[in-house]
Amino acid sequence: MPVSSKHRARLERCASISDLRELARRRLPRPLFDFVDGGAGAEVTLRENEAAFARLRLLPRYPVDVSRRTTRTTILGYNASMPLILAPVGFAGLLFPDGEAGAARAAANAEIPFCLSTNSLASVEEIGTHAESGERWFQLYFLKDRAWMQALVQRAAASGFRVLCVTIDLPVAGRRARDIRNGFALPLRPTLKTALHFATRLDWLRGVAGQRLRIGNFEGLAKSSNFTGVAELVASLFDPSATWDDLAQLRVAWRGPLVVKGVMHPKDAERAIEIGADAVAVSNHGGRQLEDAPATMDVLSDVATAVNGRIPVFVDGGVRRGVDVLKAIALGATACLIGRAFAWGLAAAGEQGVARALSILAAETDTALALLGVTSTAELSEQHLWRGAAS
Numbered sequence: 358m359p360v361s362s363k364h365r366a367r368l369e370r371c372a373s374i375s376d377l378r379e380l381a382r383r384r385l386p387r388p389l390f391d392f393v394d395g396g397a398g399a400e401v402t403l404r405e406n407e408a409a410f411a412r413l414r415l416l417p418r419y420p421v422d423v424s425r426r427t428t429r430t431t432i433l434g435y436n437a438s439m440p441l442i443l444a445p446v447g448f449a450g451l452l453f454p455d456g457e458a459g460a461a462r463a464a465a466n467a468e469i470p471f472c473l474s475t476n477s478l479a480s481v482e483e484i485g486t487h488a489e490s491g492e493r494w495f496q497l498y499f500l501k502d503r504a505w506m507q508a509l510v511q512r513a514a515a516s517g518f519r520v521l522c523v524t525i526d527l528p529v530a531g532r533r534a535r536d537i538r539n540g541f542a543l544p545l546r547p548t549l550k551t552a553l554h555f556a557t558r559l560d561w562l563r564g565v566a567g568q569r570l571r572i573g574n575f576e577g578l579a580k581s582s583n584f585t586g587v588a589e590l591v592a593s594l595f596d597p598s599a600t601w602d603d604l605a606q607l608r609v610a611w612r613g614p615l616v617v618k619g620v621m622h623p624k625d626a627e628r629a630i631e632i633g634a635d636a637v638a639v640s641n642h643g644g645r646q647l648e649d650a651p652a653t654m655d656v657l658s659d660v661a662t663a664v665n666g667r668i669p670v671f672v673d674g675g676v677r678r679g680v681d682v683l684k685a686i687a688l689g690a691t692a693c694l695i696g697r698a699f700a701w702g703l704a705a706a707g708e709q710g711v712a713r714a715l716s717i718l719a720a721e722t723d724t725a726l727a728l729l730g731v732t733s734t735a736e737l738s739e740q741h742l743w744r745g746a747a748s
Contacts, residue, residue, distance in 0.1 A: 368706050368713050374677045374698045377714055380705035381452075384561055387554040388539035389451060393700050395535035396644035402652065403644030406675030409652035413684045414743035421730040428722050430734055432692050433520055433614045433636060433669065435492045438468035439719055440682060440734055443711075444673055444694035445496035445522065448572075450478025452704040454564045458487040459708030460699060465491025467715040472496050472522050472694070480573030481509070485516030494520040496618070497607075498527055499599035502578070509574055510611060521611045522638070523604060526619030528597035531646040605632040618673070618694075621656055623663035630667055636691070637664065640673035643696050654688065658739075661689025679721025683729065687737040 371377050382390050396403030428439040443464045450456040457479040464471035465488030472494035473484050481495060495513035500506040510521065535541075555562070575594075608615055617629040618638035629637050639657050641650040653674040661670050669691035676682060676693045685693050695718070702714030726732070729741060 364706050365709070368709060371705075371713055371717070374701065374714060374717060377705050377710060377717075378697075378701040380710075381701040384558065385452065385704050386558045386561060388536075388541040389555075389561075390704070391535035391539055392448075392533075392541050393446075393452070393697060393704065395533050397531035397533055397646055398648035399534070400644060402641055402648065402650045405652040406641070406644055406654070407677060408675075409654035410675055410677075410681045410684055413654070413688075415680060415683065415687075415725070415729055416741055416743040417728060418730040421732075423727040423730065423732055426723065426726050426732040428719065428726065428734060430692065432470060432492075433616075435470060435519075436468070437470065437492070437692070439722055440686060440690075440692035441469045441715070441718065442494070442671065442692055442694045443469065443471045443699050444696035445472045445474035445524070446696050446700050446703075447474045447476035448478065449474065449700060449703060450568070451565070451570075452700060453707040453710070454568055455479070456703050456707065457484055460703055460711050461491060461493065462488045463699075463708050463711035463715060464488070466712065467719070469715070470494050470520070472520075473518070475509070475574060476572060478568075478571065478573055480576065481513045481516045481518060483573060485518070489517065492520075493518045494522050494616070496522040496524055498524055498594075499596040499603060500594045501596045502594065505578060507610065510607070512574075514611075514613070520614045520616060521607070522616040522618050523607060524618045524642075525599075525604070526621075526640065526642050526646050527595060528599065529595065531642070531648070533645060601628055601632060604629075608633045616671070618671075620660060621650065621653070623659050626660045626663050626670075630664065634668065636669040636671060638671040638673050638694060639690075640694070643674050654685065657685065657688045657690060664689075679718055679723070680725045682718065682722050683725050683734070683737060684742065686734050687739055687741045 367380060430437055430440045443460060457473060457477045461471045461484050470492040474496050475498045495518040614635040616636045616638055617634045619640050620626050620637040621641060626637050639653045639660050641653055653672050657672050664670050670689055671692050671694055672685045672690040673694035676695050677698055682693050699711050699714050702710035731737060
């Protein structure tokens with residue numbers, strides 16, 4: 358779905374990810390914006406994810422020849438333009454028509470990996486036909502129906518998804534107060550008040566009017582093809598009994614790289630290595646699961662120390678600026694996953710909005726590298742972080 362010249366002009370004026378968030382807020386119905394924007398409980402962890410970055414300061418060294426510099430890095434064998442990965446975002450197709458496909462194309466054009474959520478409107482087969490040159494990852498939740506889960510994994514492999522990203526921190530869905538107040542639950546039960554929010558967002562309504570709302574990866578499993586009926590089914594499918602033994606079985610079944618996402622404790626990182634994981638992602642699900650969990654940046658260093666370079670460590674949660682990317686890498690991350698940062702761009706203007714988000718982060722990261730006095734992210738270490746006194 359192309360965006361209007363008015364939307365393009367607004368997009369071009371966006372100078373930061375927070376500007377894209379504001380455009381998303383104006384375009385989306387309130388319940389849908391809150392679904393993307395909100396977190397669990399009192400949203401302490403959601404705020405702490407960003408605050409943890411703000412507590413860190415960068416310590417530059419001058420003069421250094423930074424006339425030639427690069428943000429390129431290798432992410433599980435993929436030559437990426439910068440240390441970023443589009444994180445899995447559930448129901449991204451609700452934000453903009455063909456949202457998952459647009460995000461996948463934007464990621465491919467920017468030369469960074471795109472990770473498709475289990476709970477996507479588009480199926481793995483549909484995304485497999487978009488941006489075929491891009492690096493595609495598939496995010497998997499543990500499902501009660503193990504046969505369906507295994508078939509889904511096989512479908513992802515057949516559709517060209519190279520990396521499997523298994524999310525371990527969703528045995529049950531967290532309690533998200535905004536969604537409860539808005540009636541934005543699965544299945545959808547909007548109140549009269551929140552229904553009015555949908556009715557007044559005409560641009561969004563025009564976009565969804567032409568879509569058949571469904572959860573592509575579960576078509577055929579539900580008795581009803583109705584979106585609400587499928588969503589209710591999916592909400593009942595997650596398996597709270599999954600253990601490391603189940604993850605080890607997935608490791609055997611999946612032939613490509615496997616990432617364990619949702620690691621917050623150093624011992625869990627070590628266990629992931631034991632079962633053969635190729636990388637771990639330090640993540641608290643963007644503050645959307647356990648209330649009052651620590652910020653990912655506050656535990657990243659401990660996890661990286663436990664891993665000790667044996668496998669890459671990714672970090673997810675709170676990345677909003679290029680300097681955040683540098684801080685994460687200085688603390689031991691290989692790359693950052695971004696969810697809301699690209700979802701706001703997607704909600705604002707589809708594929709072009711995601712492209713704008715990535716161009717903003719790329720420019721900020723490149724400028725920060727130069728001003729920090731380094732020529733590549735590979736040079737970053739804790740010596741580039743200020744802790745109260747220069748060493």
